[in-house]
Amino acid sequence: MQIPFERIVQDHGLAVLRVCRALLDEHRAQDAWSETFLAALKAYPDLPDDANVQAWLVTIAHRKAIDELRKNPSEVLAEVLPETEVGQAGRPEARIMDGELWQAVKALPQKQRFVLAYRYLGGLSYAQISQILSGSEAAARRAGSDGIKNLRTHWKHAQMLEELS
């Protein structure tokens, strides 16, 4: 039995937003979020009951992001996010989620960026990621660990990452 779609938006809206923001500039990330949920709403009645909803949504978001990146690949990498001022002082995770993480993740090679976004923001397994990226699980795992290594080298909050991992 399918649950009301409203609950899907409530439960997964944040994860999908974080994934989109890790892949695209702010404006297009928001467009991708909207397109993802509209496409999902359309297709929802046909989704099998036992499907992993978050993996399904991230897969749709991935396609939307790829479309955007094909249309305009340069903007994303060139973009530098402004340092977002702190919404919730004393909550380093909040500051990271508000901008710093995106900045660091966006500097990574595309495949590593995809894998890290889907693994750590989308909550997907490497098996699920390999399906989305049409590659092997081992390759996804390798891109993930390279991505983490890269972040550790270049990101100023490497220590924070150590704490999170």
Added chain:
Amino acid sequence: MSERTAAVPATRDEERILAELNKKFVHDARSQQLIEISYRIVDSPIGALLLASTEAGLVRVAFETEGHERILEVLAHKVGPRILKDDRSLDDAARQLDQYFSGSLQEFSLPLDLRLSTEFRRQVQLELGRIAYGRTQSYAQVAEHIGKPKAVRAVGSACATNPLPIVLPCHRVLRTDGSLGGYLGGLDVKTQLLKLENPEFDGGEATLF
């Protein structure tokens, strides 16, 4: 890292963006006619009420005690899962309920969708709309009015499964002896509604004798 990161709650920035995105999403979904049921929750003197409507009309009014989440699940199953909360929908229903509770409206005028009821129950439920404000009838009288005088128990079931309480006033149906019978929202609520409509209503005290 995955669990920790996934557990990081939305920042204020993210909350703000999500609220805006959600508003736009509901608007787009509505204009693309992708919503099977929209709903909102309104406050009332008898607690929060869930109002849900299809394209055809109001399909469900649910008391808080029924469990709004559970009711939405039932609607997903029986009507369709494309259900979205839309605070800009159902304005007429919300306004008329407000007026009803303030005593300034006696008869609802809303498009209704009784697809959740079987044909017989639909017949009974529509009949309820003919019982005047402030008046009551017995289950037996309602059975007579629909031309099925023996179907008293079935009328009781139709009242008990009324998907549109208050709007279709099943609270105006009592037992022949004047006692309250049952009510989905609880007997306190039934009494409260009857007293709102008629301050002299005795509260179904006939049960005591």
